[in-house]
Amino acid sequence: MSIKIDKFVLSIIVIIIFAYFFPEWGIESSNIPIDTISAIGISFIFFFYGLKLNPTQLKAGLKNWKLHLLVQGSTFLLFPLLILLCRPLIQSEAQETIWLAFFFLAALPSTVSSSVVMVSIAKGNIPAAIFNASISGIIGILITPLWMGLFIDNTQTDFDFTDIYLKLIIQIILPVVLGLFLQRYLGELARKYSSKLTLFDKSIILLIIYKSFAASFYNNMFSVVSIVDLLLLFIGVIVLFVIVYSLTGIIARKFHLNKEDQITAQFCGTKKSLVHGTVFSKILFGNMAALGIVLLPLMLFHATQILIISVIASKKARD
Known part of the structure; x- marks a missing residue:
């Protein structure tokens, strides 16, 4: 079976390499207003998200409560609790940063597009996938900062709930509400050009990733991450994915969910959103010097979840 490499994953690799060779455009003293562009872009991402939400499908999905x-x-309990179990193993400041990066990954909401696409390929419950993936992003706006607030004040950044939620309201919640309000007028147009809007989303994400890694490269933050460390990080995200995927499947069977719902539970319950992760990292961590390292497990997990779930979805499609 041939495995297609996700183009977005390749784009992330290219942009990280670009940030390594040209970091000066992404630092604070740069004349290019990347922070302003990305802030405006973030608001548009969630405005389009509100436009594309389907209220009818969301209402219909409420019935399948299990x-x-x-x-x-x-998404919001199992993932974080598994990472919390590893906290006693921390023995240095570098390990603290890596652990925080994994905890940030664990506290994030599920991704929308890839969850629904993979559930569709595997012949799962598509309306339920749309409902859960969509509602996860809304829940994450509230839950992710609460989880991170337990530990983020131990880092080099200042954590202020008032400032955090003000930014969340202005950059995320208000655009989503505005999108929902204008959905009756622009909803069909947004769904018609959904692929182009997704391209815009990914472009903003790549810009944020460039900024994050450029600053980290410029400040030589990755000097503490060796090839062995990178390999361990990669093994770590695979182990995390496999554990959550297996436990979700076991619980789904205990709940006596049918085959389609089990597929949806395992596919949606094991995903983490790179879009929300990069957006939240800017709001939660600001210009923290180690932001590139904080995003590293998330990007490794993003590539891993797409690869593994693609293989599983293709297999289930043939069953």
Whole structure:
């Protein structure tokens, strides 16, 4: 079986390499206003997200409460609790940063597009996938900062809930509400050009990733991450994915969910959103010097989840 490499994953690799050779454009003293561009771009991402949300599908999905409880519980409880179990193993400041990066990954909401696409390929419950992936992003706006607030004040950044939620309201919640309000007028147009809007989303994400890694490269933050460390990080995200995928499957069977719902539970409950991760990292961590390192496990997980779930989805499609 041939495995297609996701173009967005390749784009991330290219932009990181670009940031390594040309970091000066992404630092604070640069004349290019990347922070302003990305802030405006973030607001548009969530405005389009509001435009594309389908209220009818969301209302219909409310009935399948066991499935929703499992998916959201896996996303916002199982993931963080597994990483919390590893906290006693921390023995240095560098390990603290890596652990925080994994905890940030664990606290994030599920991704929308790839969850729904993979559930569709595997012949799962598509309406339930749309509902859970969509509602996860909304829940994450509230839950992710609460989880991070437990530990983020131990880092080099100042954590202020008032400032955090003000930024969340202005950059995320208000655009989503505005998108929902204008959906009756622009909803069909947004869905028609959904692929082009997704391209815009990814462009903003790549810009944020460039900024994050450029600053880290410029400040030589990756000197503490060796090839062995990178390999261990990669093994770590695979182990995390496999554990959550297996536990979600076991719980789904205990809940007596049918085959389609089990697929949806495992596919949606094991995903983490790179879009929300990069956006939240800017709001939660600001210009923290180690931001590139904080995003590293998330990007490794993003590539891993797409690869593994693609293989599983293709197999289930043939069953």
